[in-house]
Amino acid sequence: MERIVYVNGEYVPEQEAKVSVFDRGFLFADGVYEVTAVLNGKLVDFDGHMRRLHRSLSELQMAMPCDEGELLAIHRAMIEKNALVEGMIYMQITRGAADRDFTFPASATPTLVMFTQTRSIIDSAQAKTGVRVVTVEDLRWGRRDIKTVQLLYPSMAKMIAQGKGADDAWLVQDGMVTEGTSNNTYIVTADGTIVTRDLSHDILPGITRAAVLRCARELQMKVEERAFSVEEALAAREAFSSSATGFVSPVVEIDGKALGDGQPGPVARRLRQVYIEESLKAAI
Structure with a gap:
């Protein structure tokens, strides 16, 4: 089964996933991430991960790409599309693509990426x-x-x-x-x-x-x-x-x-x- 990833509003096969070479996550590590465990096809401590995500973004003066309800829906869609029973969902948000400059861009659309990883967590x-x-x-x-x-x-x-x-x-x-x-x-x-x-x-x-x-x-x-x-x-x-x-x-x-x-x-x-x-x- 080919893994499906999420990139900026689209669910695509991982071989087709693309992010701009000007993305500040690539150029400056200007981004944050969360990893949420999945057990029996369900998300563990999702609310806690969302609280920390808000804090990380706030500390970096970075905007949320969408609200928590939409993020939850995307996580659940990723579980379904990848038939994930046990493992994790990796989510990364960067400040987005902008011409290379050390100062933050005045306006940039955040980049949102997610992918799944299957792993035996309980029986480790x-x-x-x-x-x-x-x-x-x-x-x-x-x-x-x-x-x-x-x-x-x-x-x-x-x-x-x-x-x-x-x-x-x-x-x-x-x-x-x-x-x-x-x-x-x-x-x-x-x-x-x-x-x-x-x-x-x-x-x-x-x-x-x-x-x-x-x-x-x-x-x-x-x-x-x-x-x-x-x-x-x-x-x-x-x-x-x-x-x-x-x-x-x-x-x-x-x-x-x-x-x-x-x-x-x-x-x-x-x-x-x-x-x-x-x-x-x-x-x-």
Whole structure:
């Protein structure tokens, strides 16, 4: 089955999809994106993704290409046209095409693109075996709270991790972990407290992060939102990450040191189970 993508009002086969070479997303990474998980053909945390999309666009003084109702309809059409049961929908909005200039164009029509990816999210191999990470210096720009398409350094960090035989990288600034290449990060201390970096310009306000913390508190788990060091992470009882496409992913090794018994820990396993259960019930 040929994949159908959405480009500026049209559903077309992916081989026919085109965007202007003058698009500012291509020339300046002047764009934002959201990735929404799909389970059983339904969207997970869609309202949360829309709230963050509004914030990202506002921070960049960029216009919405259409209203939320239309975006929801397009997402659902993409699921139907691609017979997507489990996976994700990637949505990207750029400022649009304009003659190349560092200043924002006075007027430009936003570019809206969406495509689907089929992936086994619930029955994830990494959720069973755990993820091995290495720490890498965080050299990204200072507004990581905006979900922009400026992803070159996270991509480079992930390649550094793979070159060291690991699965992913945790980014570090001044000795403190900020986040993963494409996820929020957590450790579980010796007394069972879940620690994750507090929200600021330093990290992305993850939609899955918010849901996972809500689940943890409903399960009466102790949560601290604060920065934690690499040393704390290496001494942690367990660790995990969260993202829209990984849900809760246990981390079993950091910089070559196994955490606990080197297997996915009970806190991560429980949170993953509850998050999936709640997502299946609430998906739209």
